[in-house]
Amino acid sequence: MESAQASAPQREFLRPVLLSDAAVEEQRIIESIRDGNTAAFGQLIERYLPRALGLAMRILRHHEDAEDLVQDAFLSALKHIDDFDPARPFWPWMSRIIVNRGLDLSAARSIRSTEILGDYVADRGSSPAMDAERSDIFAHVRVAMLALPPRRRLVIELFELEGFSIAEIARLLDSAPSTIRWHLHVARHQLRGALAHLHGASA
Amino acid sequence: MSSADPRRDEALAHVLRESRLSAPVTPARVRALSERIAAAAAPLLAERAGAGEVRQRTVWDYAASWSGVLLPAGVLTALAAGLCLFVLSAQREPSAPKLSRSRIALMGAATNRVSSQNLIDFLVASDPVAARGSVR
CATH class of the missing domain: 1.10.1740.10 (RNA polymerase sigma factor, region 2, helix turn helix motif)
Incomplete structure (x- = not known):
């Protein structure tokens, strides 16, 4: 928040x-x-x-x-x-x-290495087991994000978190919109893959 | 967001947000950095302020001091040039070439409109001064 x-x-x-x-x-x-x-x-x-x-x-x-x-x-x-x-x-x-x-x-x-960021802060009322699981998920996401090339990571953050359009990101990074779309597609694929792997492991 | 953009993945955005990928920036850090940047920029700004004064003296002050003289002088020159053009154009009225009477007589003889024996009479009648000169 x-x-x-x-x-x-x-x-x-x-x-x-x-x-x-x-x-x-x-x-x-x-x-x-x-x-x-x-x-x-x-x-x-x-x-x-x-x-x-x-x-x-x-x-x-x-x-x-x-x-x-x-x-x-x-x-x-x-x-x-x-x-x-x-x-x-x-x-x-x-x-x-x-x-x-x-x-x-x-x-x-x-x-x-990049700074170690604060761990997941537990919600009030959630159980220790749930907290541990969520913390594990977020740690995996951080690792997956850090594994992305910087430009691709920036694309997905600007698009998903900051709400920029493809055209705006393309102007900012001096790239073609199609290139930005491709970066976004690959980044999403890799992150979803990491999350799916996590779900598979926990199941 | 344009209609051609892919749809945002709310679930992925939530996970990214909760993963705290970038640490929040505290106001204290922002304030300290602001002071640091201002201090580092001070020499550059002072240099600009100095250059700005010189630039004003050489461009704007120069133009302002000369505008009081050059503008009236330019207007007066333009008026004088216009007056000269008007006078010159009035003096050069197109005029039809004046033909002397003797010339008319000679042309008449040359084109056989006047016979040669009557030429002297014609000249005397048409231009007594010229005829007197030719008899002598």
Whole structure:
């Protein structure tokens, strides 16, 4: 539930049309940053940092690495802010920087293990046996997910958890929609296979 | 989501969500990172602010200082050029070529409309000044 709440702002991700007031405000912020306005850059950070960090965590699954990635992406955006067209929304541009750099980093540090995430938190009223079984299922899912190539894992997470369309993911990952569909199909197949194997073993 | 997209697998999404694949980001971490990014960006922003001042002096101030002179000068030049064109076009009225009477007489003789013996009389009658000059 907690993770669902944390990811709520990410549903705004890549939304093509901003509210006009928000768009105008964002345009003003970008223009001020171009003139070196520190407060405007602070506003930009405040506006996009949670989403950026959430996206970076999805790619790298490591707090420190994700934070480094986000910092690097913000500084890169600042360096190249003159190349950005302020008439367009900022987030798609920013998210593309994060995804491109994040996938490169993810490939480079493939040996390094990802953070061990918290175990399944038991529901009140569930029996220890049920908790143990559910915990086992989720552990298997985590292992199956981590076995996926980073790009494929990101595709299934953005589609199933964040609610992005195929076209949005294709734009973000700079791929053809058919390629994204294929990644999604293979990822689902592998995850369902892992879950079915688990059911078979427990039966 | 477009109609061409595959249907979302709610059961799979539930399992993925419950598996806590990415740890939640705490507000404290976000705040600390925000301060870190702002500190790292400060030199870049200061550099931009300095460059911005120079750019304003060289482009906008320059244009503003000269616009007071160049705009009236441009308007006056355009008015003067228009006036010159108007005067010149008025002076160059197309005029029919003026033929002297002696020339008319000579053309008449050449085309046999006037006989040669009557030419002098014709010239005298048509242009007394020219005829006087030719007799001398």
